[in-house]
Amino acid sequence: MAIAALALAGCAGTGGGGGATTGIVTVSSNEPENPLIPANTNEVGGGLILNNIMSGLVYYNADGSVELDDAASIESDDNQNWTITLRDGLKFSDGTPVTAESYVKAWQWGASDPENLNQWWFGYAIPFAGFSDDGGDDTLALNVVDDKTFTVELAQPQADFSLALGYTVFFPLPDSFYDDPAAFGESPIGNGPYKVAEDGWIHDESITLEPNPEYTGPRTAQNGGVKMVFYATQEAAYADLLSDNLDIIQQVPSNALGTYKDDLGDRAVDQPAAIFQSFTMQGELPHFGYDEEGTLRRAAISHAINREEITDVIFQGTRTPATDFTSPVIDGYSTDIEGADVLTYDPEKAVELWNEANAISPWDGQFGLAYNADGGHQEWVDATVNSIKNVLGIDAVGVPYPDFAGLRTEVNNSTITSAFRTGWQFDYPGMYNILGALYLSGSGSNDAHYDNPDYDALIAQGAQAGSVDEANDYFHQAEALLFRDLPAIPLWYGAVNAGYSTAVDNVQYGWDSWPILYKVTKEG
Amino acid sequence: MTAYILRRLLQALPVFIGSTFLIYAMVFAIPGDPILRMFGDRTPTDATLAALQAKYHLDQPFLVRYLLYMGDVFRGDLGTTFQGQSVNEILMRTFPNTLRLAILAVAIDLVVGVTVGLVAGLRKGKIFDNVTLLIGLVLISMPVFVLAFVAQWFFGIQLGIFRATVGPGAPWGDLILPAIVLAALNFAFTMRLTRASVIETNAQDFVRMAYGKGLRSERVVPVHILRNSLIPVTTNIAANFGILIVGATVTEGIFNVPGVGNELFKAINRHDSPEVVSIVTVLVIIYVLVNLGIDLLYGVLDPRIRYVKK
């Protein structure tokens, strides 16, 4: 079965206004943290570059819907064995053709070595048949049929397989990559709408991309090129935007959230993003186990948080209070899942539940909420613990960890002694991306140590369902279980709070929070 | 004199080894696995965790890691970061920018601070003295990030005199505003020290004598007072030269200077031992040289201090 949206002809490229312009668009970004190799790029700085210099089988529209890019079709009868056919005339920017083998070899390479940061994708995000944690050559059950066709066998059916194929890790690689992956990481060659300009990457300063003349897909560049300028802080980028040294920023700094709409007028952007914010309590946390007392306390805590007020005051109304475990830009997002009323602010109910729990086992001590202090979380954490403190009358504090590594290590080793902030940025716009990763029993990223066979069964049924809609039904039932047990307390959804200068037009931000650069127009 | 300089340079070697060891130990002491940080809220598989820990020698005991690093260093290779970038290249790229920023800041600090301090000291208790004390006080009681934000907003965005952040290639002109911010932090120190020194020197017999001889203050002030007041001031500025390089972390971040302070802060957050140790060690070498220069300068400023071999 082919996903309906994918059956559309892969030619939806709608250029802006009066066609192509020649100006070079400058956009704020970060120095990539890893070599620019699809299997090794898992952060936004490198991801934005790869997304513009490479193309996958599909790409995402601003609203998260999927369009074919390199693929002519992605088909399956059973959601387990997939046949992928490529379009004609695909070329890398060095002139070599993009073939079925370009994809197959790239995926095999990505799965071959546990040193690759994204290796887990081939076994966990998408369960490829043959995947091994320890890697190895050509382990995945991929088969090249001819130059333009290859088949994929999954370990189990997955309805939203094609939805995931737009993610960085599934981009193809030219033959020259295998000669010297390290050199490739410094000057990558891709098949996307742009290519890295000669000597375009000045480390810690900027990277300049120019339109790729070999690109024939739907995402044709409407400008003369893109220069990503690396900023150490959002404040610096914002200052440059205000003084017209920069065209597009990706995120307004928190100290300008209250004023940026006045500063930028109709060039200010405020839209939901595929980011789910929550905090998590491990099942081992005293008083918060997955038993009667723990469930009462988790619900009481959830009722004690005034999400409306915090998003309104602390985030200046730029965040949306959570109503489920996904995000408004994800297909399947819902506001009326059974049990979702546990997210409403209800001081009386909170106190009542808390006292019921106290009858089982009296509360002592302090409620702590840990966060990494290098991520700008202090304000909402303080507001959240204040809300809990005011409602329940208990001592509640934020616990800052100096850096992210320190926090994650304690979470990973289960040595953390408080609740801790968690967030999820979707890799592809599907519910399974979060529900399958965070709450399945035994899943590596299941920080809550949630273990519920009913939930696992529903997720498995959803993954194997015949259509995305059918799958989402199962996922909604699974979410109802999450609302009952609250392995994590949903807070709100992230947002794109950004803006652009007077020099550019047709600026849109995608579901993944990235500006859609090829559409931007700028007079030269 | 030459022997003294040689001896001092020889001392740089134990300093180099001592500091690399100390700093390596400090980075090692930061709890938390840097590999986990790379995966955000996801948890890598055990195989990936093990493979990456082996790749970066994180599975080795401390001493082995230190010796591996030092082995590379003596081959002229400062190692690679988690990003796969050569630390040598990072240093070559970032140090010149920071150095220029620091020189500019020291120059501003020296010119403004010493001048103001001198005048304040000569007119002790007068209105100028008190007003500058107050200004210095306001500057020193403002944390650097507040000062930097205010300066950037006012001079960079509102008035548009300077570029709000440092542009590509970090030209000198763009560095002036962050340099002023950095200098302002130290201004109070320089000014108060100069003032205190000037007051003290002013009361010395040789100054009274100079006036007594009938010399005019145009000659007494620069030749007798200033020269003899500069010792603590130079020491302090030299000491601050180092602070300016690393302590510029916040300022560099706000003004987006592609410098060492910024790079170091990122490296610390990544627990990137080779990078942190390399950056800081180069700093140590710079201190050793700057301090040597300052000690030699003492001799020029105060003829009674002589470096002779006993």
Added chain:
Amino acid sequence: MSRSDAPAAPAPAAERFVADFTGDELGAVDEVRVSEKRSNLWLDAWRDLRGRWMFWASAAMILFIVFVALFPTAFTQVPPNDGCILSVQNQTQADELGVPIGTKISDHGPLPGHPLGFTKQGCDVFSRIVHGTSTSLSVGIIVSIMVAVIGIVIGAFAGFFGGWLDSVLMRFGDIVFAIPYVLAAVVVMSMFLHDRNIWVISLAIGAFSWPSTARILRSEVLRVKNSDFVMASTALGLSRVRTMLAHVLPNSIAPVIVVTTIGLAGAITAEATLSFLGVGLPNNIFMSWGNDISAAQTSLRTNPAALIYPSIALSLTVLAFIVMGEAVRDALDPRARASR
């Protein structure tokens, strides 16, 4: 002929070289008076200090600040950290504050009983400043004392004894000084993650900043130790250590006092900067001016009051200590005293 007429001069008189010890005017000049009142540098300084209004004014100010730090509840009954609300939710809160339900309290201006308004989290600014005094003051004082003591000891020994001791101590100082305070803070605050307190943060700030004090003292010692009075004291047979303590150190210490009093301000703001970088004290367990200034920077453009008031508290404290330092410095310097 006259010769024969001349009376024979008394022989003993001719052998007198010195004038007769007749009067006592000259004797008074030569007499070495041993005063009962021992005169020493510190006593002289104290006598001098007593007469300075600057000293008394700053002392009063410092005493007041210390009093606030010790007894914050004498100044405000509003808790600094409890009952902070972002907006008014119910009638009880509305009655308490005298504003209608729904009013945004976050970053709100002054209300009756809340003279300086509210922080972004809706806490009382005045109360947080009052309760933050003890943290900020403690950090400032602990760091200053730590830095001054280590710096003076090391600087004095290095400067006075010179030679290999000088080299070892100063090179050690170079190493320590090269360690960026950000790294030091991350290491120290991470190692004591679950018991962070004012001692830990003082250690993070102070343990690596003594070298500059040491170098300043050393340079002064180098200057002073060649002075005539030091040579004289050595010539008189005073031991090297006593010479250093009694003569060199007191005469070298003036710049250190100036640097230390300013350093106290630096320590208080360093605490703020560490908060800004995320390696400070947890802000809702420890009230501190630095934490408040850091937290208020996101409201810099909408509610500057939350930033300005703690800054003023910080400035006044710093002013008091700097003026005190200045007065003590003047009092310690006999020449500056004479020229007054």
